[in-house]
Amino acid sequence: MHPVLSRWEIPDALFAHPMFTMKFTMKFTIEAFILFATLCCHNPIAAQTSTSDIERVDSLILGNCNIPIVVYENIYNNSLSGGAALYYPKSTMQMYKDCQIKELYIGIANYKSIESLQIFITHRLEEPYDYIQSSTITKNNWNRITLDQPFIPDGKPIYIGYMIKGASTLCYTEAKEDNEEWINQRDNTWEKYVNRYSAALYAIVEGGSKLPKHNIRLKKVKMPYYSLTNTPISFEGKISNLGTETIHSLEYIYQVGTEQYKEELQGLNIKSHTEAPFHISGLKLAEEGNPDLTLSVVNINGYPDQDMTDNSSRTVTLLCRNEFTERKVLLEVFSTERCSSCPSAHYYLSKELEGDQRVIELGHHSGFYDDKFTIPTSVEYEWFYRPDRHHAPAMMLDRNNMWENYPEYYDVETPVIEIKEKVFPTIYANALKAPAFASVHLNVEKNNTYERTINIHVYGTELLPLPPKGNERLFLFLTEDSVFSTSQVGSNKSFYHRHIARKGITGTWGDPISIAEGFSADYSVDIPETWNTDNMNVIAFIGNYDPENRNNCHVYNAETFSLRSLFPTDLHQQITEELQIIREGSFVCIPTGYDKIKLYSMDGQCLLSDSGNKQRISLEKFPKGSYVLYISSRNRQKTFKLNL
Numbered sequence: 317m318h319p320v321l322s323r324w325e326i327p328d329a330l331f332a333h334p335m336f337t338m339k340f341t342m343k344f345t346i347e348a349f350i351l352f353a354t355l356c357c358h359n360p361i362a363a364q365t366s367t368s369d370i371e372r373v374d375s376l377i378l379g380n381c382n383i384p385i386v387v388y389e390n391i392y393n394n395s396l397s398g399g400a401a402l403y404y405p406k407s408t409m410q411m412y413k414d415c416q417i418k419e420l421y422i423g424i425a426n427y428k429s430i431e432s433l434q435i436f437i438t439h440r441l442e443e444p445y446d447y448i449q450s451s452t453i454t455k456n457n458w459n460r461i462t463l464d465q466p467f468i469p470d471g472k473p474i475y476i477g478y479m480i481k482g483a484s485t486l487c488y489t490e491a492k493e494d495n496e497e498w499i500n501q502r503d504n505t506w507e508k509y510v511n512r513y514s515a516a517l518y519a520i521v522e523g524g525s526k527l528p529k530h531n532i533r534l535k536k537v538k539m540p541y542y543s544l545t546n547t548p549i550s551f552e553g554k555i556s557n558l559g560t561e562t563i564h565s566l567e568y569i570y571q572v573g574t575e576q577y578k579e580e581l582q583g584l585n586i587k588s589h590t591e592a593p594f595h596i597s598g599l600k601l602a603e604e605g606n607p608d609l610t611l612s613v614v615n616i617n618g619y620p621d622q623d624m625t626d627n628s629s630r631t632v633t634l635l636c637r638n639e640f641t642e643r644k645v646l647l648e649v650f651s652t653e654r655c656s657s658c659p660s661a662h663y664y665l666s667k668e669l670e671g672d673q674r675v676i677e678l679g680h681h682s683g684f685y686d687d688k689f690t691i692p693t694s695v696e697y698e699w700f701y702r703p704d705r706h707h708a709p710a711m712m713l714d715r716n717n718m719w720e721n722y723p724e725y726y727d728v729e730t731p732v733i734e735i736k737e738k739v740f741p742t743i744y745a746n747a748l749k750a751p752a753f754a755s756v757h758l759n760v761e762k763n764n765t766y767e768r769t770i771n772i773h774v775y776g777t778e779l780l781p782l783p784p785k786g787n788e789r790l791f792l793f794l795t796e797d798s799v800f801s802t803s804q805v806g807s808n809k810s811f812y813h814r815h816i817a818r819k820g821i822t823g824t825w826g827d828p829i830s831i832a833e834g835f836s837a838d839y840s841v842d843i844p845e846t847w848n849t850d851n852m853n854v855i856a857f858i859g860n861y862d863p864e865n866r867n868n869c870h871v872y873n874a875e876t877f878s879l880r881s882l883f884p885t886d887l888h889q890q891i892t893e894e895l896q897i898i899r900e901g902s903f904v905c906i907p908t909g910y911d912k913i914k915l916y917s918m919d920g921q922c923l924l925s926d927s928g929n930k931q932r933i934s935l936e937k938f939p940k941g942s943y944v945l946y947i948s949s950r951n952r953q954k955t956f957k958l959n960l
Contacts, residue, residue, distance in 0.1 A: 371562040373588045376527055378404060378417070378476060379518020380493040385423045385457065387513050388485035392502045398486055400515035401441060401477025401506070403496040407625045411531065413471035415523030420461045422478055423487035423516025427453045431482035437467045437519075441475045441498060441506050458516070469521075476519050487516035490724075492591075493556065494535060512723055528623070530616040531559035532566070535591075537611060537629035538721040542751055543636045545604060548597045551611055553629070556591040559616070563587075567615035570599055571631075573607035580615075601636045606781075609634045630720065640751030641779050645675050645744070646857050646874040648697070649814070650683030650710040650732070652690070656806035661709035661735040662814050663903065667934050668740065674748060676855055676874045677815040678793060683732075684708035689799070689813065693820035700866050702730045709735040713747040714871040715859060721746065730866060753780045753872035754831045758856050760877045768843045770882065772821070774856045774875075775836035782831060782860075782872070789826025789861045790837060794819040797851040798932065800905075810898050812905055812932055818847060821854075825861050831872070849883035897945070897956055902936035904945065904958070912948040915958075917941075935960060 380402060391398035420435055430453050438445035451461045479500065480486070486501065491514035499509040509515070521527065537553035557563050563586035570577045577599075586592045601607075612628040614621065621627055649665070651658035669675055680694035681687050683706055698706055700715070712731045719726035725739050733739070755776040763769035774790065782788070795815045804811035821839050829835040835858075843849060857874035898905040906913075913933060915924035923943070926933060935943075938960055945956045 371587065372529065372560040374524055374527075374560070375520055375522045376412075376558065376560065377518050377589060378402065378412075378521055379421075380491050380495050380497065380514035381423075381489040381516055381518060382492045382514075383458075383489065385425070385487045385489055385516050387488040388425060389488055389499065389501060389513075391484055391486065393504065395481065395504075396484055397479065397481045397500075397504060398483065399477055399479035399500040400486055400509070400517055401436075401475045401498040401500075402515065402517060403441075403473065403475050403498065405473050405496075405625075406471065407623050409469050409474055410471045411528035411622050412469045412521055412523065413526075414468060415521050415526050416466040416468055417476075417519050417521050418463055418466045419520040420463070420476070420478075421518050421520075422459050422461060423457060423489070424453050424459055424480075424483075425456060425485055425487055426483065427456050427459075429482050429484075430480060433478060433480050435461055435463075435478045436475070438475050439472055441477075476517070477515075478517065488513040489516050490514070493533065510728065512727070528559050529561045530619045531622050532557055532563065532613055532616055533626045534611070534613050534629060535626075536723065539609070539611070539629055539632045540634060541632055542640065542749060543601060543634055544640065545602060545636060545638050546600055549599045549601070549634075550595070550597040551599075551629075552593070552595050553611075554591050554593050555586060555613070557586045557588050559622070560588050561617060564617055565615075566613055568596070569612045569614055571608070571610040571612065572599075572601070573605075578614075601634075604637050606633055606635055608632070635751075635780065637751075637780075641755070642674070643750060643752035643872075644874045644876075645747045646678065646712075646714050646855075646871045647675050647744075648678045648680060648712045648715070649735070650680050650694075650697075651708045652681050652684050653687035653801065653804045655684045655708040658684075658709045659804060659807045659811055664737050664740075665735070666814065666903070666932065667936065668737075670934070675744075676857075676876045678795060678817055678855055679813065679815040680817055681813075683710050688803075689816050691817055691820065693824045694817055696824045700730060700869075701732050702727060707734065711735050713743060714750070715869045716747065716750075716871070717867040718743055718746060731869075751780065753782055754778050754858055756856050756858055756873045756875040758854060758875050758877040760854050760879070760882065762882050763840065766842070768845065768849075770841050770843065770854070770879065772839040772841065772854055772856075773836065774839075775834070776831070776858065776873070777834040778832045787861045788829050788831050789859060790822060790829045790835065791826040791855075791857050791859070792821035792839060793817050793855045794821060794841060794843070794847075795853050795855055796847055797853070799848075799851075810905070815853075818852070825863075826859070829858065831858060843879075849879045852879040853877060854879065897947070903932050903934050905932045906947060906949070910947050910949045912946075914946040916944040916946065918944070 417437065424430065433451050433453055435449050435451055436445035437447040447467050449464055453459050491512055497509040497515055498506045500506050533556040535554050535556060537551060540549050540551065543549045563584050565580060565582040565584060567578060567580045608631050610628055610631045614627065651661065680697055681690040682694040682698055683701065686695065700712060710732050715731050717726055717731040719728045722743060725743060726733055757775050759773040761771050763771055772792065774792065796818050797815050799813040799816050801811050801813060802809040819841065821841055827837065854877045855874065857871050859871035860869055862868035912927045914922055916922055923938065940960050943958045943960065945958050947954050
């Protein structure tokens with residue numbers, strides 16, 4: 317594996333700015349661009365001192381939390397006694413040896429109900445603790461507690477925590493750092509806390525020159541899994557400055573297989589107690605292969621990091637090829653008619669994915685009770701949820717848990733996440749980066765004997781190496797789009813359901829196949845008269861099935877086939893049905909569907925023209941005013957006056 321020798325392609329004027337002074341110590345040139353933006357976090361007492369060359373602080377924080385309290389963990393015992401603890405290993409505490417912990421900050425809710433609070437610092441998470449102190453809580457939210465006697469770390473691992481009595485909940489924040497934590501919420505026993513949150517707890521450490529000067533943490537690194545040869549490889553993440561000195565330069569190492577390459581970035585200004593996002597997109601590989609890839613930071617301001625245990629990304633296997641076959645992404649949506657938040661999620665997806673040919677939608681009416689459109693397979697797919705939390709609207713993209721790259725969005729236990737407008741574009745773009753691991757082809761024909769029976773032939777083969785000892789399955793569904801309903805909660809009794817799973821043709825967990833050897837299968841399916849074939853599709857996808865691990869059921873590729881071409885005039889759709897429109901917020905819905913639609917201004921200017929098999933269209937981008945809407949459907953035409 318050899319990087320491509322190339323030059324920087326950044327405008328020369330940019331290099332003149334001191335913030336972008338960069339020095340490379342490599343045997344090759346990397347084409348890269350790194351942008352840092354310092355984001356300050358809360359620091360209640362740190363005072364900065366400076367010389368002509370160096371800025372440093374005289375105190376540091378031991379804690380993992382952000383400041384706003386956002387989550388409350390329940391205490392599950394009759395005595396209402398519980399607590400939280402932070403753990404710091406020897407590698408961390410060696411840097412704080414002979415310093416002093418003088419203050420703790422603890423987040424509290426319902427302080428008037430608190431009977432007692434004890435803080436502790438100890439080498440073992442069991443009584444008797446090495447240091448323990450009773451304290452008084454005076455307010456909700458953050459409380460500052462001064463230690464009666466400073467605790468002096470001896471370089472050994474420690475736990476910093478508290479126990480509280482009389483509270484029903486423990487306060488937690490979004491996690492800023494990823495360190496080991498413990499929680500005591502059941503029967504007075506300590507358990508490891510595994511979640512994206514962090515206890516509302518931190519300590520202030522003072523020590524002057526004894527404090528670590530050079531210490532960073534490389535975190536939230538979004539590692540690449542796929543790359544084309546001779547194409548920049550993108551890395552994103554954050555640098556957290558845990559030392560006292562402002563960072564002016566960093567030296568990175570790319571570990572590509574057995575080879576190492578260095579890059580030094582100068583002209584930075586990352587102050588203590590702050591973190592900075594980075595984006596590197598310079599490394600290129602000239603040859604195909606599957607190398608292990610790791611990104612590390614080794615030097616800060618020209619000095620080795622004093623704690624190298626948190627300076628490296630996780631190691632991933634990078635699939636590098638001259639070309640990939642583009643895949644189609646399977647988007648599975650969980651919603652029901654009893655979910656009041658679901659209509660807005662569907663409106664958003666309709667707008668976001670309009671005209672996108674790379675996504676295949678499959679709608680499961682499950683996750684939040686059920687309704688008249690629920691099929692047994694969709695209910696069984698609630699297995700993908702965390703057992704203690706079913707919700708809607710929710711979704712899966714290729715049944716893939718992206719927690720490693722997006723821990724801020726995903727729960728480590730499940731590939732199911734909420735549908736959020738601020739989140740979807742990011743994770744959908746990430747899903748599109750994955751290539752097709754196998755091909756999927758669909759041939760669908762009408763049965764010659766039975767009018768509403770179709771014959772399906774599906775086949776494919778392996779395109780990229782699949783995980784060994786996999787349990788490969790083929791899944792087939794019949795779906796129907798734009799199904800009108802008056803019983804959807806939150807829709808003013810007028811709603812079109814998207815891509816409903818009408819029938820699981822294979823078993824719930826698919827039919828076994830061998831992708832490496834090539835596969836083919838044939839099915840025959842009857843379509844009820846009440847289903848509108850104008851809006852129906854056959855969906856096929858292949859993936860793994862692991863009954864012991866919901867995160868190991870990845871979809872390798874998907875394909876779809878529209879039945880409209882087989883049933884050009886659906887028998888149950890009456891030609892004489894009157895053309896009408898229904899307003900749904902910024903959408904105009906046409907129950908009978910349309911072949912062509914045009915929107916005109918009042919002076920006759922055509923502002924929108926669309927044709928295709930659809931039953932709704934968004935007019936969100938048009939300003940308020942009066943318009944003329946022209947609709948054509950199956951040799952029928954009608955115009956409407958609209959007031960937006």
